[in-house]
Amino acid sequence: MSTAEPVVETGERTRARVVGVLLSNRLLLFGALIAALIVLVAIFAPWIAPYPEDAGSATHPEILLQPPSWEHPFGTDQVGRDVFSRVLYGARVSPAIAFMVLAISILIGVPLGVAAGFFGGVGDDVIMRITDVFLALPALLLALVFAAVLPPSLWSTTLAITIAWWPWYTRLLRGQAASVTGRPFVESARALGVPNRRIVFRHVLPNSLTPLIVQASLDVGGIILTASALSFLGLGAQDPTPDWGLMVAQGQAYFQTQWWLVTFPGLAILITAVGFNLLGDGLREILDPHATSTFMGRKEAP
Amino acid sequence: MSEAAATTAVETRLALRGLQIAFGSRRVVDLDELDLGAGEIVGLAGESGSGKSMTAMAILGLATHLGATVGGSIRLEGEELVGAPDRRLREIRGRRIAAIFQSPVSAFNPVYRVGEGFIGALRLHGADAGEAKERAEVAMREVLLSPDLLRRYPHQLSGGQAQRVAIAQALALRAEVLLADEPTSALDVTVQAEILESLRRVRDEVGMSILFISHDLAVLAELSDRLAVMQHGVVVESGSTGQVLGDPRDDYTRELVAAVPKVGEGLVA
Amino acid sequence: MTRYVLRRLAQAVLVVVGVIVLTFVVARIVPGAPAGSWAGPKASQAELDAVREELGLDAPLPEQIAAYFAGVVQGDWGIAVHTRRPVLEDLMDRAPASIELVVVAMLFALTLGIPLGLLSARWNRKLPDSVVRFGSVFAVSMPSFWLALILQLLFFQKLRWFPVAGQYDPNLDYTHPLMQYTHMPIVDALITGNWWVLRSALWHIVLPAIVVAAYPFGVITRMVRASVLDTLGEDHVRMVRALGFSERSVFAKWALKPAWNPLIAVLALVFAYSLANSFLVESIFNWPGLGAYAAASVAALDTPAIVGVTLFIAIVYVIGNLVVDIAQAALDPRIDLS
Numbered sequence: 001m002s003t004a005e006p007v008v009e010t011g012e013r014t015r016a017r018v019v020g021v022l023l024s025n026r027l028l029l030f031g032a033l034i035a036a037l038i039v040l041v042a043i044f045a046p047w048i049a050p051y052p053e054d055a056g057s058a059t060h061p062e063i064l065l066q067p068p069s070w071e072h073p074f075g076t077d078q079v080g081r082d083v084f085s086r087v088l089y090g091a092r093v094s095p096a097i098a099f100m101v102l103a104i105s106i107l108i109g110v111p112l113g114v115a116a117g118f119f120g121g122v123g124d125d126v127i128m129r130i131t132d133v134f135l136a137l138p139a140l141l142l143a144l145v146f147a148a149v150l151p152p153s154l155w156s157t158t159l160a161i162t163i164a165w166w167p168w169y170t171r172l173l174r175g176q177a178a179s180v181t182g183r184p185f186v187e188s189a190r191a192l193g194v195p196n197r198r199i200v201f202r203h204v205l206p207n208s209l210t211p212l213i214v215q216a217s218l219d220v221g222g223i224i225l226t227a228s229a230l231s232f233l234g235l236g237a238q239d240p241t242p243d244w245g246l247m248v249a250q251g252q253a254y255f256q257t258q259w260w261l262v263t264f265p266g267l268a269i270l271i272t273a274v275g276f277n278l279l280g281d282g283l284r285e286i287l288d289p290h291a292t293s294t295f296m297g298r299k300e301a302p
Numbered sequence: 303m304s305e306a307a308a309t310t311a312v313e314t315r316l317a318l319r320g321l322q323i324a325f326g327s328r329r330v331v332d333l334d335e336l337d338l339g340a341g342e343i344v345g346l347a348g349e350s351g352s353g354k355s356m357t358a359m360a361i362l363g364l365a366t367h368l369g370a371t372v373g374g375s376i377r378l379e380g381e382e383l384v385g386a387p388d389r390r391l392r393e394i395r396g397r398r399i400a401a402i403f404q405s406p407v408s409a410f411n412p413v414y415r416v417g418e419g420f421i422g423a424l425r426l427h428g429a430d431a432g433e434a435k436e437r438a439e440v441a442m443r444e445v446l447l448s449p450d451l452l453r454r455y456p457h458q459l460s461g462g463q464a465q466r467v468a469i470a471q472a473l474a475l476r477a478e479v480l481l482a483d484e485p486t487s488a489l490d491v492t493v494q495a496e497i498l499e500s501l502r503r504v505r506d507e508v509g510m511s512i513l514f515i516s517h518d519l520a521v522l523a524e525l526s527d528r529l530a531v532m533q534h535g536v537v538v539e540s541g542s543t544g545q546v547l548g549d550p551r552d553d554y555t556r557e558l559v560a561a562v563p564k565v566g567e568g569l570v571a
Numbered sequence: 572m573t574r575y576v577l578r579r580l581a582q583a584v585l586v587v588v589g590v591i592v593l594t595f596v597v598a599r600i601v602p603g604a605p606a607g608s609w610a611g612p613k614a615s616q617a618e619l620d621a622v623r624e625e626l627g628l629d630a631p632l633p634e635q636i637a638a639y640f641a642g643v644v645q646g647d648w649g650i651a652v653h654t655r656r657p658v659l660e661d662l663m664d665r666a667p668a669s670i671e672l673v674v675v676a677m678l679f680a681l682t683l684g685i686p687l688g689l690l691s692a693r694w695n696r697k698l699p700d701s702v703v704r705f706g707s708v709f710a711v712s713m714p715s716f717w718l719a720l721i722l723q724l725l726f727f728q729k730l731r732w733f734p735v736a737g738q739y740d741p742n743l744d745y746t747h748p749l750m751q752y753t754h755m756p757i758v759d760a761l762i763t764g765n766w767w768v769l770r771s772a773l774w775h776i777v778l779p780a781i782v783v784a785a786y787p788f789g790v791i792t793r794m795v796r797a798s799v800l801d802t803l804g805e806d807h808v809r810m811v812r813a814l815g816f817s818e819r820s821v822f823a824k825w826a827l828k829p830a831w832n833p834l835i836a837v838l839a840l841v842f843a844y845s846l847a848n849s850f851l852v853e854s855i856f857n858w859p860g861l862g863a864y865a866a867a868s869v870a871a872l873d874t875p876a877i878v879g880v881t882l883f884i885a886i887v888y889v890i891g892n893l894v895v896d897i898a899q900a901a902l903d904p905r906i907d908l909s
Binding site: 364394395409412471 | 805806807808810811812813815828829832
Binding site for chain 3: 026027030129130132133134136137138140141144145146148149221225228229232233245248252255256259262263266267269270273274277278281
């Protein structure tokens with residue numbers, strides 16, 4: 001709003017701004033810490049977990065359904081496995097799914113979206129209508145339908161969610177590509193005979209990087225929630241995989257008396273989602289404060 | 303750097319002394335001295351980032367709102383504004399010091415009719431409903447606009463019309479000082495001329511003092527009686543317009559003057 | 572304006588057609604699924620073949636799609652396998668319950684979300700802002716099935732404050748039977764003056780509505796905050812400040828009105844989204860709505876039902892988007908629709 005520019009170099013200003021935001025934005029810091037924690041837990045699970053074999057096919061029927069105690073901080077489940085260890089191992093499952101889904105969505109979305117936005121024309125229309133159709137359905141429902149027809153497993157969940165997610169990235173990249181392509185300097189570059197490939201790699205892609213990162217970081221939380229919902233419905237990971245959603249589903253039957261079976265895995269989902277969402281929000285604030293990042297294609301909150 | 307004593311003694315309306323505006327440790331304005339006399343048009347020239355707009359914000363008492371710290375003195379007819387309680391500043395804002403800005407249409411709230419803020423401001427500063435309406439209409443005619451335009455929405459006005467409505471606001475409020483921050487920069491040259499004309503009329507007819515902030519030396523040359531040049535938050539030169547532009551003493555001023563294309567010059571063989 | 576509406580409508584129809592094709596294809600991927608479910612697990616090959624023919628499953632895919640499409644337009648959405656009733660009828664039966672739930676949930680979300688969003692904007696960068704922002708992220712990150720179970724545990728198991736199954740106490744069907752007009756117990760009870768059912772229904776809707784309200788609450792809070800802050804930074808707010816209006820007036824009068832626009836726009840979308848995502852909540856609370864129906868259809872691999880539900884929700888979504896576009900255009904005097 002004020003037109004007073006600082007009397008300081010731009011680079012310095014950006015650095016100062018980032019540090020300032022990082023420090024003053026306790027939410028971002030908090031989110032980053034949680035996300036880092038989850039990743040660390042995922043990596044070091046075999047060393048941290050007191051009963052690593054419980055995350056696999058071990059069962060201990062003699063100590064089933066024990067309430068939380070010193071030996072078993074989260075209690076034991078319906079076949080005697082240590083819930084704490086399983087929850088720790090579960091940290092490997094969810095972020096892995098999220099990563100895979102995002103990787104594939106980006107791999108599909110970027111070329112498709114850039115092609116649509118850059119070249120425009122009929123191809124653009126066709127691609128956009130197709131994404132429209134996919135986006136006309138809520139992600140969970142779409143993923144649900146796909147997951148239902150595939151044999152239940154982690155892979156089918158990943159595939160199903162990817163099918164629901166790729167249109168977002170296609171749309172995003174298409175928008176970025178179209179906006180950059182529309183700028184006068186691209187027109188002149190084309191007029192000068194600069195090859196398309198160069199324009200795309202030199203200008204379109206770098207400009208699209210920031211919104212892409214912001215969107216991806218924001219999506220992690222959403223994917224984790226969707227994946228756990230699918231697992232809860234039995235469409236995802238199967239026993240003995242220590243998937244949090246699955247654990248909640250399995251614990252549901254015993255829930256009224258053995259509350260720990262459902263509470264801790266669910267808490268894990270919640271905390272992970274909160275962490276990544278805070279991280280994504282914070283990244284958006286720093287990298288792209290005026291981002292029109294979207295709630296179903298509309299302006300969402302920064 | 304000091305004032306040229308060429309003009310006859312004019313009652314000083316607005317006096318800035320030792321004005322320092324900073325964002326944290328970064329100082330953006332360090333202004334020794336600037337005066338605005340009654341009925342004077344003083345130009346404040348400089349490029350973007352020179353601190354001109356922040357100076358205007360500080361005069362309005364809105365600089366702290368943007369997160370800046372303000373030190374020094376700004377006196378409106380002897381009354382100190384720096385550090386004054388917000389309630390007092392609000393009485394002064396609009397009523398005694400008015401402002402117009404760069405993007406005329408966006409200066410009005412898009413979901414309200416243009417007259418609502420206008421008349422609202424009049425009533426805020428003490429007029430009753432009938433009086434407010436009347437004063438608004440009179441002011442509109444003063445700037446050669448039909449009062450019917452008050453019933454329009456901002457997007458239904460042209461840039462020039464919107465800016466004149468803003469000037470009418472200042473007129474109707476009977477402000478003594480008008481801060482004009484790049485009011486013509488977003489307008490066509492012909493429309494620009496109309497605005498400058500309105501400003502001149504306003505000064506001539508009610509003696510409003512105008513601080514005209516611009517990066518456009520040509521416009522400043524045409525309108526201002528006196529001129530001050532700012533660079534990096536500091537006034538590097540000031541004096542009568544003719545003297546500053548015709549015989550600049552500071553290097554920066556010289557550069558600025560040299561950079562202005564002179565229409566018609568050098569075209570005749 | 573009409574031209575704009577018509578254009579958007581045409582686009583919407585196109586999208587819906589696409590959705591039909593998509594779900595149809597997907598639902599047919601599993602070999603033998605529709606016929607198998609219909610005929611039952613012990614059917615012989617001959618019986619399966621007969622069922623196949625009867626259901627028209629041996630025709631080529633495009634033909635099936637065309638036939639289905641023709642049916643849809645006339646109101647024939649097929650017969651659901653797991654209920655043996657016309658799909659459309661099933662949907663119409665179940666929809667009111669879901670709508671009731673989502674409407675109440677939206678009321679909760681709005682009543683809490685708008686004031687908190689405003690608070691957050693007013694005290695931007697101070698403690699209340701951080702707290703509210705954390706709260707909204709928390710709400711948005713909530714796994715609904717888990718929240719549902721936890722609330723059940725807390726408020727039903729331990730505290731016995733709220734009931735957890737169904738829309739109202741089934742015993743009331745005998746003692747104070749409800750006249751059904753809208754098939755929404757709360758509404759029907761209100762208009763027929765059946766206070767016993769009303770009380771029971773309200774009590775029953777609280778917990779599921781809270782769960783469904785979580786996500787919208789988070790979104791609404793953030794949107795309000797963002798919208799107000801955006802508006803506060805605009806030129807026209809600078810002008811009214813310069814005119815001497817107090818900060819309170821600036822906030823309450825000048826910044827608020829333009830800020831509503833994006834919010835209202837988003838509401839229709841949030842509504843549609845919540846409607847579609849009520850599956851898990853409905854199953855856990857035994858709420859007889861669309862979500863439960865969808866979950867059951869998926870479990871039974873009931874193709875006509877799955878396609879029907881998906882189509883229905885797609886239509887709701889598309890309408891939601893349409894409403895949003897039109898509302899935005901209508902509310903903002905700046906948007907010129909010619």
